Structure formats: structure tokens, C-alpha cells
Amino acid sequence: AQSVTQPDIHITVSEGASLELRCNYSYGATPYLFWYVQSPGQGLQLLLKYFSGDTLVQGIKGFEAEFKRSQSSFNLRKPSVHWSDAAEYFCAVVDGGSNYKLTFGKGTLLTVNP
Amino acid sequence: NAGVMQNPRHLVRRRGQEARLRCSPMKGHSHVYWYRQLPEEGLKFMVYLQKENIIDESGMPKERFSAEFPKEGPSILRIQQVVRGDSAAYFCASSSTSGGAWEQYFGPGTRLTVT
Numbered sequence: 001a002q003s004v005t006q007p008d009i010h011i012t013v014s015e016g017a018s019l020e021l022r023c024n025y026s027y028g029a030t031p032y033l034f035w036y037v038q039s040p041g042q043g044l045q046l047l048l049k050y051f052s053g054d055t056l057v058q059g060i061k062g063f064e065a066e067f068k069r070s071q072s073s074f075n076l077r078k079p080s081v082h083w084s085d086a087a088e089y090f091c092a093v094v095d096g097g098s099n100y101k102l103t104f105g106k107g108t109l110l111t112v113n114p
Numbered sequence: 115n116a117g118v119m120q121n122p123r124h125l126v127r128r129r130g131q132e133a134r135l136r137c138s139p140m141k142g143h144s145h146v147y148w149y150r151q152l153p154e155e156g157l158k159f160m161v162y163l164q165k166e167n168i169i170d171e172s173g174m175p176k177e178r179f180s181a182e183f184p185k186e187g188p189s190i191l192r193i194q195q196v197v198r199g200d201s202a203a204y205f206c207a208s209s210s211t212s213g214g215a216w217e218q219y220f221g222p223g224t225r226l227t228v229t
Binding site: 004006032034036038041042043044045046049090092094095098099100101102103104105106107 | 117118147149151154155156157158159162170172173205207209212214215216218219220221222223
């Protein structure tokens, strides 16, 4: 079965600094990969997705992610973090037997210092 | 357009009681998915429903858990005779078609605590 690992439970960055959140997956074929964000009291919002093609994908809110097959990674990046980016971030992969069954990592909580 | 609504947001039940979690999909959406996030774990798929039909319940525990999505009203996730291990966050998502995961819109979740 596929799995997703987010090694960092909690990350703190200063506003304006760059950000990279790590995600590693275990999956036999080419995965469908996603990053979601959850702000306090809100539902999960899709930031970006990767299916195939260009390994660098752009998302909303200035985020991007790079798919690296050799490292089984799909890390999320942002060049300059804003205080409003403070939230929990989830990496996810779709089950190979369906296109709707998501498996999530445990999440990374991002704190942004002024 | 209101998003996916879940209520209650927090629910406390004693062991042996029943828990009912409700999910109102986005307007126009007829597909609902439930996920569970156990402490220290990622969200895991439980069940996929369309109106009046269970499409995929492969992630549902075999006992005590049931889900429905009636023709009218919200989808209900029901947990009978709750145990401490049921304490978790339960998320609902909805979509307008049976398309892929990227079309799912998530609610804020219900945090269930079993004492």
C-alpha cells in the first residue's frame, strides 16, 4: 500500500524567509501527488497537484512543489513566507486502485514569526 | 457559495454511547467522502457515498461504524458504542462528480473525544 511521510511535525520560520516542507511517498507507479493546507477552523484547501509532465508545479498563494522520482519526494516551497501562511500542511497521494481515495501524511504545522 | 459544513465541530461522548457526525456537502454536490485522522496519524479514507448509495466502504471498520447519504439532508457518519480508540478528527469532503480526488472540497472536521 502507498504511504506518505512528512518528516517535520513543526516548522518555524520568520516572515519573509523562504520555506520548504518535505514530503516522501512510497508508491510503485507514478503517483498522483497533492499538497493541502488547513488554516485553523477551516477545511483542507488544495494548494497544488502533480499528475505527470513538468516536475515543477505551481499552485495557489505563491506555492510550488517539485516532484523528484529518484528521491520519492514532492517538497513544497515558497520563496517568501507571509504571516497568513501559518497553518497545517498535508501532503497526499491517491490510491492506485481509484482516483478518489486519498492517503495523507501526518501534516506539518507551520508557525511564522514576525 | 457556502463550503462543506460539518457539525458538531466538537463532540464528547462516554464509552458505549453513540456518536452521529453530520456533513452537508457544497451546494450542487452529490458525492461525499469521509476521512478519519487518528492522533499522530494522517487522514485515512473511510467511505465514499453518492445520494442513497454506498460506493466504496473499504476503509470503514467492520463493526460499529455506518454511513449514509439520504436523498434529502446531510450525510451521517454513525459510530455505535464508542470506545476510546474512536477519538479522532473526522473530515468530510464533497464533489460534484465522481471525478478525481482533486475535485474534493473538505469541511473543517469534527473532533470526537471519547471519555
